[in-house]
Amino acid sequence: MSNITRWNPISEFDDLMNRYNRMLGLARTNGDREGKDLFSRSDWAPAVDIKETPEAFTVEAELPGMTKDDVKVTVHDGVLTIQGERKSEEETKDKKLHRIERFYGSFLRRFTLPDNVDENGVKASFKDGLLKLSIQKAEPKEPKAIEVDVQ
Template sequence: MSNLTRWNPVNEFEDLMNRYNRMFGLTRSGGEREGKDLFSRSDWAPAVDIKETPEAFTIEAELPGMSKEDVKVTVHEGVLSIQGERKSEDETKDKKHHRIERFYGSFLRRFTLPENVDENSVKANFKDGMLTLTLQKAEPKEPKAIEVDVQ
Protein backbone atom coordinates (compact mmCIF):
# COMPACT_ATOMS: atom_id res chain seq x y z
CA MET A 1 0.00 0.00 0.00
CA SER A 2 1.47 3.41 -0.97
CA ASN A 3 1.32 6.54 1.14
CA LEU A 4 -0.62 9.40 -0.37
CA THR A 5 0.30 12.96 0.51
CA ARG A 6 -2.32 15.63 0.06
CA TRP A 7 -0.91 18.55 -1.93
CA ASN A 8 -1.42 21.88 -0.21
CA PRO A 9 -0.52 24.77 -2.55
CA VAL A 10 -0.76 27.33 0.28
CA ASN A 11 1.97 25.58 2.29
CA GLU A 12 4.13 25.36 -0.81
CA PHE A 13 3.67 29.09 -1.46
CA GLU A 14 4.49 29.94 2.17
CA ASP A 15 7.66 27.84 2.03
CA LEU A 16 8.69 29.56 -1.21
CA MET A 17 8.09 33.03 0.27
CA ASN A 18 10.00 32.10 3.45
CA ARG A 19 13.00 30.99 1.37
CA TYR A 20 12.81 34.18 -0.73
CA ASN A 21 12.65 36.38 2.38
CA ARG A 22 15.56 34.54 4.03
CA MET A 23 17.63 35.00 0.86
CA PHE A 24 17.07 38.78 0.94
CA GLY A 25 17.46 39.14 4.70
CA LEU A 26 13.79 39.82 5.41
CA THR A 27 13.27 37.11 8.04
CA ARG A 28 12.20 37.88 11.56
CA SER A 29 14.73 37.72 14.31
CA GLY A 30 14.59 34.62 16.46
CA GLY A 31 13.91 32.41 13.45
CA GLU A 32 10.21 32.13 14.19
CA ARG A 33 8.02 30.80 11.42
CA GLU A 34 6.24 33.52 9.50
CA GLY A 35 3.43 31.47 8.01
CA LYS A 36 0.10 33.19 7.64
CA ASP A 37 1.16 36.65 8.82
CA LEU A 38 3.81 36.99 6.11
CA PHE A 39 2.10 39.99 4.50
CA SER A 40 0.97 41.67 7.70
CA ARG A 41 4.30 41.81 9.53
CA SER A 42 5.88 45.15 10.32
CA ASP A 43 9.58 44.52 9.68
CA TRP A 44 11.00 45.31 6.26
CA ALA A 45 14.15 46.67 4.68
CA PRO A 46 14.23 49.30 1.94
CA ALA A 47 16.33 48.56 -1.17
CA VAL A 48 19.67 50.38 -1.09
CA ASP A 49 22.33 51.15 -3.73
CA ILE A 50 25.85 52.16 -2.68
CA LYS A 51 28.11 53.91 -5.19
CA GLU A 52 31.66 55.23 -4.94
CA THR A 53 33.45 58.02 -6.77
CA PRO A 54 37.02 59.23 -6.13
CA GLU A 55 35.57 61.99 -3.89
CA ALA A 56 32.62 60.41 -2.08
CA PHE A 57 30.29 57.51 -1.36
CA THR A 58 26.60 57.77 -2.27
CA ILE A 59 23.86 55.71 -0.64
CA GLU A 60 20.44 55.71 -2.28
CA ALA A 61 17.49 54.15 -0.42
CA GLU A 62 14.07 53.58 -2.00
CA LEU A 63 11.37 54.80 0.38
CA PRO A 64 8.20 55.13 -1.74
CA GLY A 65 5.15 56.54 -0.05
CA MET A 66 7.19 58.14 2.72
CA SER A 67 8.06 61.73 3.54
CA LYS A 68 11.32 63.07 4.93
CA GLU A 69 9.64 63.47 8.34
CA ASP A 70 9.24 59.66 8.48
CA VAL A 71 13.00 59.05 8.11
CA LYS A 72 15.90 59.59 10.54
CA VAL A 73 19.60 59.34 9.58
CA THR A 74 22.32 59.17 12.23
CA VAL A 75 26.07 58.53 12.35
CA HIS A 76 27.53 57.16 15.57
CA GLU A 77 30.96 55.58 16.14
CA GLY A 78 31.52 54.76 12.47
CA VAL A 79 28.04 53.34 11.84
CA LEU A 80 25.48 55.06 9.59
CA SER A 81 21.86 54.25 10.50
CA ILE A 82 18.76 54.86 8.40
CA GLN A 83 15.52 54.28 10.26
CA GLY A 84 11.89 55.16 9.87
CA GLU A 85 8.35 53.96 9.56
CA ARG A 86 5.96 53.57 6.65
CA LYS A 87 2.40 53.80 7.88
CA SER A 88 -0.35 51.78 6.21
CA GLU A 89 -3.30 53.67 4.85
CA ASP A 90 -6.43 53.83 6.98
CA GLU A 91 -9.21 51.33 6.31
CA THR A 92 -12.36 52.73 4.75
CA LYS A 93 -15.72 51.00 4.60
CA ASP A 94 -16.02 51.26 0.81
CA LYS A 95 -12.61 49.73 0.09
CA LYS A 96 -11.73 46.04 0.16
CA HIS A 97 -8.12 44.85 -0.05
CA HIS A 98 -7.58 41.88 -2.35
CA ARG A 99 -3.81 41.77 -2.09
CA ILE A 100 -1.20 43.66 -0.06
CA GLU A 101 2.40 43.20 -1.17
CA ARG A 102 4.01 46.38 0.15
CA PHE A 103 5.67 46.23 3.54
CA TYR A 104 4.56 48.61 6.28
CA GLY A 105 5.93 49.38 9.70
CA SER A 106 9.32 50.35 11.01
CA PHE A 107 12.71 49.61 9.48
CA LEU A 108 16.36 50.03 10.40
CA ARG A 109 19.38 49.71 8.09
CA ARG A 110 22.93 50.06 9.43
CA PHE A 111 26.16 50.46 7.47
CA THR A 112 29.69 50.38 8.86
CA LEU A 113 31.54 53.31 7.33
CA PRO A 114 35.02 52.87 5.88
CA GLU A 115 37.81 54.67 7.70
CA ASN A 116 38.33 57.12 4.83
CA VAL A 117 34.90 58.76 5.28
CA ASP A 118 34.50 62.17 6.91
CA GLU A 119 31.61 61.47 9.31
CA ASN A 120 30.86 65.19 9.63
CA SER A 121 30.31 65.57 5.88
CA VAL A 122 27.13 63.48 5.53
CA LYS A 123 24.52 65.28 3.45
CA ALA A 124 20.98 63.98 2.95
CA ASN A 125 18.45 64.73 0.21
CA PHE A 126 14.93 63.31 -0.01
CA LYS A 127 12.97 63.61 -3.25
CA ASP A 128 10.18 61.52 -4.82
CA GLY A 129 10.58 58.68 -2.32
CA MET A 130 14.35 58.42 -2.81
CA LEU A 131 16.73 59.18 0.06
CA THR A 132 20.21 60.10 -1.20
CA LEU A 133 23.09 60.33 1.26
CA THR A 134 26.47 61.72 0.21
CA LEU A 135 29.50 60.95 2.36
CA GLN A 136 32.69 62.81 1.44
CA LYS A 137 35.95 60.92 1.67
CA ALA A 138 38.47 62.18 4.21
CA GLU A 139 42.01 63.10 3.33
CA PRO A 140 44.29 60.18 4.07
CA LYS A 141 46.14 60.70 7.31
CA GLU A 142 49.88 61.08 6.93
CA PRO A 143 51.82 58.60 9.03
CA LYS A 144 53.59 60.37 11.87
CA ALA A 145 57.27 59.78 12.41
CA ILE A 146 58.20 59.79 16.05
CA GLU A 147 61.84 60.27 16.98
CA VAL A 148 63.00 58.26 19.93
CA ASP A 149 66.10 59.25 21.81
CA VAL A 150 68.33 56.24 22.29
CA GLN A 151 70.38 56.42 25.47
Protein backbone atom coordinates in the same frame (compact mmCIF):
# COMPACT_ATOMS: atom_id res chain seq x y z
CA MET B 1 8.13 11.75 -0.55
CA SER B 2 9.69 15.14 -1.23
CA ASN B 3 10.77 17.83 1.19
CA ILE B 4 9.26 21.27 0.73
CA THR B 5 11.51 24.20 1.55
CA ARG B 6 9.90 27.53 2.31
CA TRP B 7 11.39 30.37 0.26
CA ASN B 8 12.45 33.32 2.40
CA PRO B 9 13.11 36.38 0.19
CA ILE B 10 14.31 38.45 3.18
CA SER B 11 17.05 35.91 3.89
CA GLU B 12 18.19 35.96 0.26
CA PHE B 13 18.13 39.78 0.24
CA ASP B 14 20.17 39.85 3.47
CA ASP B 15 22.75 37.42 1.99
CA LEU B 16 22.98 39.56 -1.16
CA MET B 17 23.49 42.76 0.85
CA ASN B 18 26.15 41.08 3.03
CA ARG B 19 28.08 40.05 -0.10
CA TYR B 20 27.70 43.55 -1.57
CA ASN B 21 28.84 45.19 1.68
CA ARG B 22 31.87 42.88 1.91
CA MET B 23 32.78 43.68 -1.72
CA LEU B 24 32.76 47.42 -0.92
CA GLY B 25 34.60 46.97 2.36
CA LEU B 26 31.46 47.79 4.33
CA ALA B 27 31.17 44.39 6.04
CA ARG B 28 29.20 44.22 9.26
CA THR B 29 31.36 43.82 12.30
CA ASN B 30 29.13 41.34 14.17
CA GLY B 31 28.91 38.82 11.35
CA ASP B 32 25.76 36.92 10.44
CA ARG B 33 23.98 37.28 13.77
CA GLU B 34 23.48 41.04 13.39
CA GLY B 35 21.79 40.54 10.02
CA LYS B 36 19.31 38.01 11.43
CA ASP B 37 18.53 40.21 14.47
CA LEU B 38 18.23 43.26 12.25
CA PHE B 39 15.45 41.74 10.14
CA SER B 40 13.64 40.28 13.14
CA ARG B 41 13.32 43.83 14.55
CA SER B 42 12.13 45.30 11.24
CA ASP B 43 8.86 44.82 9.38
CA TRP B 44 10.56 45.38 6.01
CA ALA B 45 13.80 46.63 4.48
CA PRO B 46 14.04 49.26 1.73
CA ALA B 47 16.17 48.54 -1.33
CA VAL B 48 19.55 50.32 -1.13
CA ASP B 49 22.24 51.06 -3.74
CA ILE B 50 25.78 51.94 -2.63
CA LYS B 51 28.12 53.63 -5.11
CA GLU B 52 31.66 54.96 -4.82
CA THR B 53 33.45 57.81 -6.56
CA PRO B 54 36.99 59.01 -5.84
CA GLU B 55 35.52 61.75 -3.59
CA ALA B 56 32.58 60.09 -1.81
CA PHE B 57 30.28 57.14 -1.19
CA THR B 58 26.65 57.54 -2.27
CA VAL B 59 23.86 55.58 -0.59
CA GLU B 60 20.42 55.63 -2.23
CA ALA B 61 17.40 54.10 -0.49
CA GLU B 62 14.00 53.63 -2.15
CA LEU B 63 11.29 54.85 0.23
CA PRO B 64 8.14 55.28 -1.91
CA GLY B 65 5.14 56.83 -0.21
CA MET B 66 7.28 58.34 2.55
CA THR B 67 8.39 61.87 3.37
CA LYS B 68 11.64 63.11 4.86
CA ASP B 69 9.88 63.40 8.23
CA ASP B 70 9.27 59.61 8.20
CA VAL B 71 13.01 58.86 8.01
CA LYS B 72 15.90 59.30 10.47
CA VAL B 73 19.55 59.02 9.41
CA THR B 74 22.38 58.85 11.96
CA VAL B 75 26.11 58.19 11.89
CA HIS B 76 27.71 56.97 15.12
CA ASP B 77 31.00 55.13 15.74
CA GLY B 78 31.48 54.30 12.06
CA VAL B 79 27.95 52.95 11.52
CA LEU B 80 25.40 54.58 9.21
CA THR B 81 21.80 53.92 10.33
CA ILE B 82 18.69 54.56 8.25
CA GLN B 83 15.41 53.98 10.06
CA GLY B 84 11.79 54.97 9.78
CA GLU B 85 8.23 53.82 9.39
CA ARG B 86 5.77 53.62 6.51
CA LYS B 87 2.23 53.76 7.85
CA SER B 88 -0.44 51.56 6.29
CA GLU B 89 -3.75 52.81 5.02
CA GLU B 90 -6.69 52.14 7.30
CA GLU B 91 -9.86 50.49 6.02
CA THR B 92 -12.86 52.78 6.35
CA LYS B 93 -16.62 52.33 5.90
CA ASP B 94 -16.55 53.68 2.35
CA LYS B 95 -13.28 52.01 1.33
CA LYS B 96 -12.50 48.30 1.47
CA LEU B 97 -8.93 47.01 0.94
CA HIS B 98 -8.82 44.03 -1.45
CA ARG B 99 -5.11 43.45 -1.90
CA ILE B 100 -2.04 44.66 0.02
CA GLU B 101 1.31 43.91 -1.65
CA ARG B 102 3.43 46.79 -0.39
CA PHE B 103 5.35 46.53 2.86
CA TYR B 104 4.36 48.72 5.80
CA GLY B 105 5.71 49.26 9.28
CA SER B 106 9.10 50.11 10.68
CA PHE B 107 12.47 49.48 9.07
CA LEU B 108 16.09 49.70 10.17
CA ARG B 109 19.18 49.39 7.96
CA ARG B 110 22.77 49.65 9.26
CA PHE B 111 25.99 49.88 7.29
CA THR B 112 29.52 49.86 8.68
CA LEU B 113 31.44 52.72 7.10
CA PRO B 114 35.03 52.28 5.94
CA ASP B 115 37.82 54.08 7.80
CA ASN B 116 38.42 56.60 5.01
CA VAL B 117 35.16 58.58 5.41
CA ASP B 118 34.43 61.88 7.12
CA GLU B 119 31.53 61.14 9.50
CA ASN B 120 30.83 64.88 9.75
CA GLY B 121 30.70 65.21 5.95
CA VAL B 122 27.36 63.42 5.38
CA LYS B 123 24.82 65.22 3.19
CA ALA B 124 21.24 64.01 2.70
CA SER B 125 18.50 64.80 0.21
CA PHE B 126 15.01 63.34 -0.22
CA LYS B 127 13.01 63.65 -3.42
CA ASP B 128 10.25 61.55 -4.99
CA GLY B 129 10.65 58.75 -2.45
CA LEU B 130 14.42 58.45 -2.95
CA LEU B 131 16.73 59.15 0.00
CA LYS B 132 20.21 60.05 -1.25
CA LEU B 133 23.15 60.24 1.15
CA SER B 134 26.58 61.49 0.16
CA ILE B 135 29.39 60.55 2.52
CA GLN B 136 32.60 62.42 1.78
CA LYS B 137 35.89 60.57 1.90
CA ALA B 138 38.51 61.81 4.35
CA GLU B 139 42.11 62.45 3.48
CA PRO B 140 44.09 59.32 4.30
CA LYS B 141 45.89 59.73 7.58
CA GLU B 142 49.61 59.68 7.12
CA PRO B 143 51.57 57.69 9.69
CA LYS B 144 53.20 60.09 12.11
CA ALA B 145 56.93 59.66 12.63
CA ILE B 146 58.09 60.42 16.15
CA GLU B 147 61.74 61.17 16.64
CA VAL B 148 63.17 59.39 19.65
CA ASP B 149 66.04 61.08 21.43
CA VAL B 150 68.36 58.34 22.66
CA GLN B 151 70.74 59.35 25.42
